[in-house]
Amino acid sequence: KEHLNLTCHVVRRQQKQIHDLRAQLDTLSINMDGKLLWKITDYASRFAKSKLEDEYELRSPVFATSRNGYRLQVSAFPNGNGSGEGTHLSIYIRTVSGENDSLLRWPFIHPISFTLLDQAEDGLKPSHVKECFTPDPTWKNFQRPSRDVYTLGYGYPTFVSHVFLKTKNYIKDDTLFIKVEVDCSKINNII
Amino acid sequence: KEHLNLTCHVVRRQQKQIHDLRAQLDTLSINMDGKLLWKITDYASRFAKSKLEDEYELRSPVFATSRNGYRLQVSAFPNGNGSGEGTHLSIYIRTVSGENDSLLRWPFIHPISFTLLDQAEDGLKPSHVKECFTPDPTWKNFQRPSRDVYTLGYGYPTFVSHVFLKTKNYIKDDTLFIKVEVDCSKINNII
Amino acid sequence: KEHLNLTCHVVRRQQKQIHDLRAQLDTLSINMDGKLLWKITDYASRFAKSKLEDEYELRSPVFATSRNGYRLQVSAFPNGNGSGEGTHLSIYIRTVSGENDSLLRWPFIHPISFTLLDQAEDGLKPSHVKECFTPDPTWKNFQRPSRDVYTLGYGYPTFVSHVFLKTKNYIKDDTLFIKVEVDCSKINNII
Numbered sequence: 001k002e003h004l005n006l007t008c009h010v011v012r013r014q015q016k017q018i019h020d021l022r023a024q025l026d027t028l029s030i031n032m033d034g035k036l037l038w039k040i041t042d043y044a045s046r047f048a049k050s051k052l053e054d055e056y057e058l059r060s061p062v063f064a065t066s067r068n069g070y071r072l073q074v075s076a077f078p079n080g081n082g083s084g085e086g087t088h089l090s091i092y093i094r095t096v097s098g099e100n101d102s103l104l105r106w107p108f109i110h111p112i113s114f115t116l117l118d119q120a121e122d123g124l125k126p127s128h129v130k131e132c133f134t135p136d137p138t139w140k141n142f143q144r145p146s147r148d149v150y151t152l153g154y155g156y157p158t159f160v161s162h163v164f165l166k167t168k169n170y171i172k173d174d175t176l177f178i179k180v181e182v183d184c185s186k187i188n189n190i191i
Numbered sequence: 192k193e194h195l196n197l198t199c200h201v202v203r204r205q206q207k208q209i210h211d212l213r214a215q216l217d218t219l220s221i222n223m224d225g226k227l228l229w230k231i232t233d234y235a236s237r238f239a240k241s242k243l244e245d246e247y248e249l250r251s252p253v254f255a256t257s258r259n260g261y262r263l264q265v266s267a268f269p270n271g272n273g274s275g276e277g278t279h280l281s282i283y284i285r286t287v288s289g290e291n292d293s294l295l296r297w298p299f300i301h302p303i304s305f306t307l308l309d310q311a312e313d314g315l316k317p318s319h320v321k322e323c324f325t326p327d328p329t330w331k332n333f334q335r336p337s338r339d340v341y342t343l344g345y346g347y348p349t350f351v352s353h354v355f356l357k358t359k360n361y362i363k364d365d366t367l368f369i370k371v372e373v374d375c376s377k378i379n380n381i382i
Numbered sequence: 383k384e385h386l387n388l389t390c391h392v393v394r395r396q397q398k399q400i401h402d403l404r405a406q407l408d409t410l411s412i413n414m415d416g417k418l419l420w421k422i423t424d425y426a427s428r429f430a431k432s433k434l435e436d437e438y439e440l441r442s443p444v445f446a447t448s449r450n451g452y453r454l455q456v457s458a459f460p461n462g463n464g465s466g467e468g469t470h471l472s473i474y475i476r477t478v479s480g481e482n483d484s485l486l487r488w489p490f491i492h493p494i495s496f497t498l499l500d501q502a503e504d505g506l507k508p509s510h511v512k513e514c515f516t517p518d519p520t521w522k523n524f525q526r527p528s529r530d531v532y533t534l535g536y537g538y539p540t541f542v543s544h545v546f547l548k549t550k551n552y553i554k555d556d557t558l559f560i561k562v563e564v565d566c567s568k569i570n571n572i573i
Contacts, residue, residue, distance in 0.1 A: 021209070102364070102366070105313065
């Protein structure tokens with residue numbers, strides 16, 4: 001009986017250790033070069049789900065402009081929202097709060113690009129689709145982020161149409177790739 | 192009874208696996224670009240502790256000049272030591288032993304800077320405090336490090352005074368940031 | 383009894399969590415700059431084993447040309463194979479399959495170098511040994527890799543002789559270092 005209690009105690013402690021390892025690992029897994037290659041697998045089933053659930057939103061891993069820089073996250077709506085609802089894949093990006101927000105300049109004003117990648121066969125020139133924008137300092141979306149307030153961010157309700165997405169090799173093996181890039185050249189490099 | 196013994200055995204094995212994961216994760220967490228942003232939280236209580244305990248030393252995470260490069264660690268004494276005792280925050284840096292010391296050139300002779308960061312409000316120009324030095328080849332501190340011998344390293348007993356530290360936003364939300372940078376431009380890049 | 387069953391259940395769940403953490407950590411541990419510093423410890427015993435077992439092969443960690451780039455792995459045969467059998471250390475490299483192979487251009491045609499590092503004493507100029515090659519597009523070795531087919535890759539059956547390896551400080555503390563570098567300058571940077 002005592003033996004069992006002791007074992008139980010060790011198991012509970014291990015559960016906490018595993019939890020801590022996961023948190024540290026997730027932080028380490030963040031891309032830190034202002035680039036995100038977002039691989040969306042099982043696209044057909046996600047698209048079907050998106051048609052059924054109005055608010056169905058896919059969220060990318062968080063990525064950062066540098067080790068201690070801005071943190072960002074992308075959202076995709078396979079069946080579209082706003083002006084793209086039912087016809088387009090919509091895509092948005094927002095800043096999320098990080099460890100060093102007090103050292104960063106706000107609002108976030110650096111250019112961002114979204115690229116839908118064409119998984120072209122060997123020998124064929126891939127035909128990627130790219131959209132860029134530069135956040136305006138007056139936009140609410142890119143102010144110093146708060147942990148409590150959720151914003152959709154800025155983006156493209158009509159990024160690419162469902163019809164267009166079926167052309168080329170944008171979807172291959174039921175998988176789609178979206179590349180997101182932040183132009184970090186004007187970010188103050190003190191941190 | 193047998194069932195319990197078996198479970199016990201699995202739990203012991205898991206403890207070792209968790210320990211190994213932690214070690215690998217800690218190695219991976221090391222900054223490898225010659226830069227360290229050291230965030231010191233709960234500064235008030237650390238400062239109070241430093242006033243009571245003479246030898247109270249804060250140690251930064253180890254960081255490296257490249258993936259396989261030199262490893263360094265910073266120490267801070269909130270209440271000061273040496274000529275700064277009781278009046279200044281003292282700060283030091285030393286080389287620590289790593290996996291590839293046999294491939295590196297010794298002594299370590301590359302310029303190092305310490306910067307106390309000002310967490311200025313949006314719109315205000317931050318007023319950081321920076322000190323630099325280049326290790327002299329004759330110094331004992333930057334010879335090939337040994338695992339057994341502890342050295343304090345080189346640094347500034349009077350880095351910033353306690354009075355000065357209360358100005359601007361050097362401390363904000365009870366948190367202080369110190370940036371450490373190694374000039375890696377002259378490090379032989381064979382490894 | 384019930385208590386034991388519950389504990390057992392938790393332990394089984396933890397085993398899966400530990401396994402997942404290991405997999406994620408291994409992915410994160412991959413070098414992503416087209417460079418590998420391969421440290422081979424316990425060389426004497428590995429060499430002895432290689433003399434006894436014909437197929438004894440050391441495999442390096444997998445490394446990548448960029449976060450989402452090509453993945454490669456090096457093999458070494460301490461007692462040699464092919465034309466180097468019994469007299470040389472043989473070394474080979476091959477592409478291995480990764481997450482983003484459908485976005486990469488194939489075959490792999492980028493220059494690769496192997497360097498045996500001299501762990502020279504302080505003050506002595508190290509005398510490293512370097513071999514380079516550029517894969518030919520017609521070679522089978524560097525086509526799009528498959529998860530099922532194993533290829534030895536391309537390399538040097540007579541990289542360095544056993545006699546030569548005993549000179550200088552190529553082996554020090556029973557440890558040998560091989561540096562592998564891919565020239566990534568011509569790799570399309572869309573991903």
